[in-house]
Amino acid sequence: MKLSAGDKTLRSVIYALLALLGVATLYPFWNSLVLSFNLGSDTSLGGVTVWPRKFTLENYQIVFKEKHIFHAYLITILRTIGGTVLAMLFTSLFAYAMSKKGIVFKKFYTILAVVTMFFNGGLIPYFIVVYHLKLYDTFAFLLLHGMISVYNMIIFRTFFLALPDGLEESARIDGCGSFGVFFRVVLPVSGPVMATLSLFTAVFLWNDWFIPAVFISSQDLIPLQTLLVQIINAGTTASLLTNLNSHAQSLVANTITVKALQMATMMVATLPILMIYPFLQKYFVKGVLVGSLKE
Incomplete structure (x- = not known):
């Protein structure tokens, strides 16, 4: 279709604005990468x-x-992988149960779950509960925190409701029970929503620094993002030297600055999760929009 002069001008302006927005978005990341490879x-x-x-x-x-x-x-890698697997398993099981008809008090459970999306007990009561459950300063807490997401459960449930009833009926005719239907039939066809929500959960766990900073006191269990915050908060070379070995201390004292080490650590913490996106991009549209197709 032939475009008018006005349409061509408008398109050129839009492309120019998008290009400027792209540069403004990518330049801080690129500059940080450049600084990480430059002598401190x-x-x-x-x-x-x-x-x-x-x-x-x-x-x-x-x-x-x-x-x-x-x-x-x-620690960050183990937490991200283990936490994502547990979150997807238990959240999808919860959603599958909520998608079935005839569940006793189903509406009550749904309302109770949704309420938690808007209200919570606060950080101090949560800390007390975690402490009395003997999960404080444990790797198990890093895996269990955020294991059930009501928002993800609703998306899972909507996807399960859209599946043909014949899939489950044929599986039950073949002798499958509820768990057999779920693991052998439902999960294999849930690739798009599973991939999308897995990525969202992995990004959350990978970037989370605040919860470990509050609930983890042992230096051996601190994830990379929390350590990065500590490095950023170090502020001076003197305060940073206390956390480095003798070889690293000599390098910092001679040529490397706190800012250079901050940039390098930030790149190491950021690049792996960014590299996952291209491999799961094809699932995004179908996985994200599934919640708007049927309710």
Whole structure:
């Protein structure tokens, strides 16, 4: 279709605005990446913008060789994988039960679950409960926190309601019970919604620093994001040196600054979760819109 001069002008303006928005969004991330590859002592002089002026890998050498950072990275990976698997399993089971007809007090359970989306007991009561359950300062708490998401349950339930009744009926004719139907029939066809919600849950667990900062006191159980906040809050080289080994201390004292180490740690903490998005992008539209198709 031939466009008029006005339409072409409008399209050009829209493309220009989108390009500016893209640059404004990506530049802070790119600049942080550049600073992470630049010599810390040179970065402190200023003027490093779109390309490293004095390229170095020393910032990343500290990140990958420093035992505290490496161990925190391992904790983050284990928490993200284990927490996502548990969250998807139990949330989908909850949603599957809520999608079945004939459940006693089904409406009451649904209302009770939805209320928790708007009201909670607060941080202090939650802390007391966690402490008395002997989950404080344990890796189990990192896995169990946020295991049930009512919002994700509603999306799962809506997806399950849209499945043909014949799938479950044929499985029951073949002798499957409720768990057999769920694990052998329902879950295999729930790929789009499972992939989308798994990614959302993984991103939440990967980026979460506040909950571990409150409920985890042992340095051996602190995730990478919480450690990154501690590094950022260090503010000065002197306060940062107390958390590094002797080799890292010598590097920081000579050429590396707190800001350079902050940028390198931030890149290590951010890039892995960003790399997952392209592989699950094809599931986004179907998975996210499933909640608006049928209720």
